[in-house]
Amino acid sequence: RKEVEQDPGPFNVPEGATVAFNCTYSNSASQSFFWYRQDCRKEPKLLMSVYSSGNEDGRFTAQLNRASQYISLLIRDSKLSDSATYLCVVNILGGSARQLTFGSGTQLTVLP
Amino acid sequence: DADVTQTPRNRITKTGKRIMLECSQTKGHDRMYWYRQDPGLGLRLIYYSFDVKDINKGEISDGYSVSRQAQAKFSLSLESAIPNQTALYFCATSDRGGAEPQHFGDGTRLSIL
Numbered sequence: 001r002k003e004v005e006q007d008p009g010p011f012n013v014p015e016g017a018t019v020a021f022n023c024t025y026s027n028s029a030s031q032s033f034f035w036y037r038q039d040c041r042k043e044p045k046l047l048m049s050v051y052s053s054g055n056e057d058g059r060f061t062a063q064l065n066r067a068s069q070y071i072s073l074l075i076r077d078s079k080l081s082d083s084a085t086y087l088c089v090v091n092i093l094g095g096s097a098r099q100l101t102f103g104s105g106t107q108l109t110v111l112p
Numbered sequence: 113d114a115d116v117t118q119t120p121r122n123r124i125t126k127t128g129k130r131i132m133l134e135c136s137q138t139k140g141h142d143r144m145y146w147y148r149q150d151p152g153l154g155l156r157l158i159y160y161s162f163d164v165k166d167i168n169k170g171e172i173s174d175g176y177s178v179s180r181q182a183q184a185k186f187s188l189s190l191e192s193a194i195p196n197q198t199a200l201y202f203c204a205t206s207d208r209g210g211a212e213p214q215h216f217g218d219g220t221r222l223s224i225l
Contacts, residue, residue: 043216
């Protein structure tokens with residue numbers, strides 16, 4: 001079983017739709033969680049951290065469910081420019097890069 | 113100018129050759145990382161460095177070596193390249209605040225024939 005699992009998609013949604021991605025992690029000791037965005041053939045970019053109480057950044061909402069060991073990313077009113085691959089990242093212990101694990105990503109295409 | 117610069121951007125070479133990938137940053141960050149990305153596997157950490165005198169192996173360090181020549185420079189070497197090292201390689205940096213890489217270079221697409 002992978003340490004961090006994501007549905008690879010692709011998710012194809014119309015412009016303006018709401019879309020949600022889930023990511024599950026296997027290590028209950030995981031302490032830090034992040035979402036990255038990666039455009040085709042480009043470098044990953046940190047989108048947002050995920051806090052225990054959930055957090056929002058504009059149209060993006062991230063949530064953490066420790067009991068079920070998953071994190072989610074919700075995108076509201078999706079734009080064409082949201083088309084990208086979204087990477088879930090989990091960090092065990094929070095202090096060492098060695099424990100940082102990337103998911104393989106979920107591909108999103110927003111259609112006009 | 114990019115904050116994290118990788119050279120070369122693309123490289124095709126033959127099995128057994130020595131390859132060096134270079135990374136330089138203008139962020140002033142202490143922490144630097146080398147990752148490789150393969151389809152369906154996500155990014156995997158090769159090596160990381162928290163300062164000039166600190167070098168650590170990551171998940172998949174076998175077959176690779178690194179050098180932190182200065183705070184701003186972190187290079188990755190493949191001493192004798194093999195085809196399964198064909199991948200997209202990323203350098204990244206972060207500041208002291210967290211372990212997550214915050215700034216990535218544009219990547220180096222490496223093909224070993």
